Amino acid sequence: MNRRVFTNESVGPGQVMNVTGEKGHHFARVLRLRDGEALVVAAANGPHAAVVTSVDAKRGEVTLQIGDPVERRDPAVPVYLVQSFAKGDKVDDVVEKCTELGVAGFCVLPTQRSIGQLTGERLTARLARWRRIAAEAAGQAQRDAVPSVDWYPGLSALDGYLEDVQPGLLLLLDEQETTCGIRTALKEALTQSAPLRSVVLMVGPEGGWDERERAWLRQAGAQSITIGQRILRTETAGLVAASAVLYEIGELGG
Amino acid sequence: MNRRVFTNESVGPGQVMNVTGEKGHHFARVLRLRDGEALVVAAANGPHAAVVTSVDAKRGEVTLQIGDPVERRDPAVPVYLVQSFAKGDKVDDVVEKCTELGVAGFCVLPTQRSIGQLTGERLTARLARWRRIAAEAAGQAQRDAVPSVDWYPGLSALDGYLEDVQPGLLLLLDEQETTCGIRTALKEALTQSAPLRSVVLMVGPEGGWDERERAWLRQAGAQSITIGQRILRTETAGLVAASAVLYEIGELGG
Secondary structure, three states: OOEEEEOOOOOOOOOEEEEOHHHHHHHHHHOOOOOOOEEEEEEOOEEEEEEEEEEEOOOOEEEEEEEEEOOOOOOOOOEEEEEEOOOOOHHHHHHHHHHHHOOOEEEEEOOOOOOOOOOHHHHHHHHHHHHHHHHHHHHHOOOOOOOEEEEOOOHHHHHHHHHHHOOOEEEEEOOOOOOOEHHHHHHHHHOOOOOOOOEEEEEOOOOOOOHHHHHHHHHOOOEEEEOOOOOOOHHHHHHHHHHHHHHHOOOOOO | OOEEEEOOOOOOOOOEEEEOHHHHHHHHHHOOOOOOOEEEEEEOOEEEEEEEEEEEOOOOEEEEEEEEEOOOOOOOOOEEEEEEOOOOOHHHHHHHHHHHHOOOEEEEEOOOOOOOOOOHHHHHHHHHHHHHHHHHHHHHOOOOOOOEEEEOOOHHHHHHHHHHHOOOEEEEEOOOOOOOEHHHHHHHHHHOOOOOOOEEEEEOOOOOOOHHHHHHHHHOOOEEEEOOOOOOOHHHHHHHHHHHHHHHOOOOOO
């Protein structure tokens, strides 16, 4: 299977693309693209076939000849994950595995009952690490784009984010909810006349959401759901719920 | 939420249960049960409420008073995972997260393209480790039973296993399959007149199944399926596929 490289630019068949600077360095010296290698360039306007026509590893410059578009692989309905921060490498695993699965973007944030904190240089370093993990997993999984990974200092800071994403369905995974399952919520949303724009899944900390957080989230339009009777760890719940969403919308194989 | 302890015995309301030996040691000194603590005893005949009526930590003896049965939490249709061995702690993660989700049992086995091998003492130690992980995750997730974890020396050794489990549906996750999705296979199985007995999911190694393995598995009744267009790592595929199965059969919340 051809390797994937990601670019935020749009490309077109026949175009010659010179990649220099940081990206050129990355392509030539980190990914070690080889002259003549067939690739997929996952561009802003979709994935395209491409061939490497020159590599100058010393200067960090690569030239690609862009070919035809190839089939898109990312889900047609974007699924986002809002993940309560958890200590250790738990969020690393969440970002890696949910990127493979097809999650479109991640918001990580501290919640009332989060264990561990991230500020200053440690936050900067960790965010860079999550983004690197997302880029690697996106390449490995043959995604069309690298998911965004962002840090929000708290729940109220999500206001702007929710305005940007305009979620078609905002689901709050809540261990106190015993009636409404994720299946009911999804099937109901899919019977609406308007197509489902996006799904945002919110996963709380090990100790669960705080009452004020629940109130704030419901005010913001979130619907509390259960994903079954087993109690999942915070680092497992997002992947399971996202699998359920992608399955229901036909993105885990027809 | 009350803690869970597991026993292979059957219990009944009013019964006084003396736990001694290795199990008593585990209850008194590892789990540190406290006198008067309310528990759930996940027994062979289902989970029951219980109260600790005495603890002798020195002798490793605990007495429990069994109460009424409580609601079962394990899926009504068992889902088993056959996982190709992978090096590092990948199988640890698979066992942990799939146990939380509700998988009924694991077969780990080397396949043609597995990386890494396990034999002798290393195998014994690793198997003990997987079983410990399964027991801990089962308690944490409030399961009704600890999933079995077994090692098979190769694919052909699965013959007896498949005879025991008598899978209602044997699904081979196969990156070469592009047509039949897990959804089609599940929905078809669920429209049969006989209720679905069990589902066995088979996850190959990073390099995929070998042609002879595919032939052997098809002969054994396996159906090749895709779980979508993103390429999942071997340690991610089982959890995603098991989530899809449990979602479809109504076990991830109604």
